[in-house]
Amino acid sequence: MSTTLPVVLIVDDEIRSLETLRRTLEEAFEVFTAASTDEALAILQNEFIHVVISDQRMPDMTGVAFLKLVRERWPEVARIILSGYADNADIIAAINEAGIYQYLLKPWRPDALLLTVQGAARLATLQRENELLNVELKAGEPWMRSRVAAKRQQASDAFAMHSIVRAANSPLNRICALLTKVAVHDIAVLIEGESGVGKELLARALHYASHRAQRPFVGENCAALPEQLLESVLFGHKRGAFTGAYQDHVGLFQQADGGTIFLDEIGETSPAFQAKLLRVLQEGEIRPVGSSRSLRVDVRVVSATNRTLADLVQQGRFREDLYYRLSPFAVLTPPLRERPEDIPLIALDLLERMRDSFGLPDALFSPATLVCLQNYRWPGNVRQLKNEIQRMLALADAPVLGPELLSPQVLHAGDESQQQELAFLGSVRGDLKERLDQLESQIIRETLTRHRWNKTRAASELGLSRVGLRNKLVRYGLEPKA
Structure with missing residues (x-):
């Protein structure tokens, strides 16, 4: 249920350089590192790798030779080479022999590196999609069409x-x-939650x-990229638009044409970017950075935030007009601590997915372990x-x-939770009715606080009407004074 990130492999025999590259990329990508070409090949x-970044000068073989080998075995993987030498012969060899996506000179700039790797990851994804499309176009035999349809259905079922x-x-x-009901209506959706x-996962299921x-689903974490880079990743750019823009880049909105784009952590974007995004949503057009021409796109926008956008609007930190564009339909996803019945099932599913990679294919939880997992509140969900x-x-x-x-x-x-509950119950005074009233008041206050005093959401969780909740607020003196 975690965000799906492009996967990058960095190959460099210098450990310090390897770690610097990893730290630069790890927030926007899932990163593997290798200190040798043998380790990288393994x-x-x-x-499943989208992009390989290789240093040019390594003891066992050059970066060009290694990436040529990668091209032969995994042609769909995008390849980037790093070098401290601006030698034209090396550059030409890299491009011609190994099909390099980009040749970057040291010292590299973090923003230029991020932009380059983002573009390479998009290219790798598009190449895989094109290969599947080519198979479909050539699938003249009924059995082949059935096979392609089955693969599509399998992917759809996995995210249903x-x-x-x-x-x-x-x-x-x-x-x-x-979400199932609103999915058939072509409106924007906002998913809030920690x-x-x-x-x-909910956004993919909605798609x-x-x-x-049958069209693309693409996503981006808006908090993981600087503003200029985010604009380029989403809207694209023209060659020469800024330093490091060596070729045209197709943005995510254009890649998602006909499909869905998922904008995660939308509440972290700057006012300047919000204004540009609002124009895209209003006009249905994008303008790549450095271009004088707009492009029409047909995209459904699903956005997400771990903050409450309505509060950010009140604080003047998020545009009100953009908020209403993004949230014709909004849902609040409950955290794991509010659905303890889900914890054992999710834990078992995660275990099944991970145990083979740890060499424990028969691993299982003891009953006592499942009880402990269910008792914990999981602030990180x-x-x-x-x-x-x-x-x-x-x-x-x-x-x-x-x-x-x-x-x-x-x-x-579990022990701490039980002790806290007993301590709280022991502090409640009065007869049974008075104690029940105090407990009900505490429950209502806690629910409202968690929902930031959104009475509609609180009433829904408590199984009350808004009128019923209002009466209880008055009864217990919880209604805020004007």
Whole structure:
């Protein structure tokens, strides 16, 4: 349920350089590193890589020779080479022999590197999509058409709303039902919720439940890129538009034409970028950076934020007109602590996906471990749960994952929670009715605080009408004074 990032492999025999590149790219990409070409080839054999970045001068073979080998075995992977020498012969050899996407000179600039790798990742994705399209166009035989249709259906099923892991009585069921209903209507959707709750997973499911399911779904984390780079990634740019723009770049809006674009962490964007995005949504047109011509695009926008956009509007930090453009339909995704019934199922699903890579194909949780996992509040949501399971697998010496493998805060969460509950109940005074009133007042206050005093959402969670909630607020003296 974490955000799906392009995968980059960096190859460099200098460890310091390797780490610098990794730190520069790791927020926007999933990054693998290799200190030798042999190590890199092993990673390519076992992982789905979009982009390979190689240093030119390495002891076992040159970067050009290595990337030529990559081109022969994995032609769909985009290739970038780094060199400290501006030798025209090297550049020509790199382009001609290894089909290099870009030749970057050292010292490289972080923003130029990010932009280049973003473009390479998009190219790799488009090449894979084109290969599939070519297969479809050549599929004259009925059996081939059936095979292609089956592959498409398999991809659609993998991201379908019913494939989202949750319990039969999960609070997430209501969110999925609402998104399924709105999916058939071509309107923008805003998904709010804490980091790690699976907002991108819901956005993908929305896309595959819509009439745009056979067209691209593309996404970008708006908080991961500087403003100029984000504008280029989304809208594209023309060659020479700025330093480092060595060729035209097709932006995500154009790549998503006919499909869906997912803008994650939209609340982190600057006012200047918000103004440009508003124009795109109003006009249905994009203008690549450095271009004098606008391009028409037909894209459904699904945005997400871990903040409350309405509050940012009140604070003057987010444009009100853009907010209303993005949120004809808005949903709030509940955090993991509000759906404890989902935790065992999600944990089991994550374990099944990860155990083979740790050499423990038969790994399973003990019943006591599942109880501990369910008792913890998971402030980092599914992302934190995944990290905890990875930790357990790394420490395990046997297939059964017992509570002793859990980190201390997770292991003792149940005890602490029970002690806090007993302490709170012991502090409540009065007869049974008075105590129940105090508990109800506390529950209402906590729910309103969590929903930032949005009474519609709080009433919905509590199973009350707005009038019923208002009466209780008056009864318990919780209505804020004007």
